[in-house]
Amino acid sequence: MLFFTQCFGAVLDLIHLRFQHYKAKRVFSAAGQLVCVVNPTHSLKYAPTRCAAAQTSAEQGVLPPCHHHEAVHDPQLVPCMCPLFSCPWEGHLEVVVSHLRQTHHINILQGAEIVFLATDMHLPAPTDWIIMHSCLGHQFLLVLRKQEKYEGHPQFFATMMLIGTPTQADNFTYRLELNRNQRRLKWEATPRSVLERVDSVISDGDCLVLNTSLAQLFSDNGSLAIGIAITTSKVHNTEAEM
Numbered sequence: 001m002l003f004f005t006q007c008f009g010a011v012l013d014l015i016h017l018r019f020q021h022y023k024a025k026r027v028f029s030a031a032g033q034l035v036c037v038v039n040p041t042h043s044l045k046y047a048p049t050r051c052a053a054a055q056t057s058a059e060q061g062v063l064p065p066c067h068h069h070e071a072v073h074d075p076q077l078v079p080c081m082c083p084l085f086s087c088p089w090e091g092h093l094e095v096v097v098s099h100l101r102q103t104h105h106i107n108i109l110q111g112a113e114i115v116f117l118a119t120d121m122h123l124p125a126p127t128d129w130i131i132m133h134s135c136l137g138h139q140f141l142l143v144l145r146k147q148e149k150y151e152g153h154p155q156f157f158a159t160m161m162l163i164g165t166p167t168q169a170d171n172f173t174y175r176l177e178l179n180r181n182q183r184r185l186k187w188e189a190t191p192r193s194v195l196e197r198v199d200s201v202i203s204d205g206d207c208l209v210l211n212t213s214l215a216q217l218f219s220d221n222g223s224l225a226i227g228i229a230i231t232t233s234k235v236h237n238t239e240a241e242m
Helices: 002-027 093-103 198-204 212-218 234-241
Strands: 034-038 108-110 113-118 127-135 138-150 153-162 172-180 183-189 208-211 224-232
Touching (some): 138 224, 208 212
Antiparallel strands (some): 153 208, 172 183, 172 224
């Protein structure tokens, strides 16, 4: 009976995910777009001390022992972003992708245009929804965060960051689009580098910001579908032609 119950529960979860996938594809009419259902991750405060993991790409994200008495910090190290406050890992850019995939099992989608479907938007803040997006020869990180910028007033912050340097990030443009009930909202900007930290991007307001009422307007039964498109910037294209 226990085995039957577990199997039946798994079938129900699969049906639910397929239904969410189908609804997102109806919202975004562009043919061939990939839809990824993303479950929330709570951002729980961790100990303030981080351990510098000076890794090489050959180490493939293996964590060394943590020695709290060492106060060495390399400014080129990138903190873990899944969730932003609960993992003490730090590493160089070339191993960020392997860490996110192997340690946190973050999905990565291929293609210039995808649909990011965040579930359970009603959960209390702070909560993160994270996905990796691979296109144009680079990896990007989409972070959707529910956070109280003012006490008792949660907001949603969505941003796309390049797993690369700020100079590389200037070569791209990303677009986030919400589309539901004959309403459309777009945000277009240059992605920031993960070296600049997501916290700074949110503090600066350089991202798509939704209050609770606006998020509910575009959500469907607690799920929010965000269309994502990444292109090379016009400046980069002009330089390539010259």
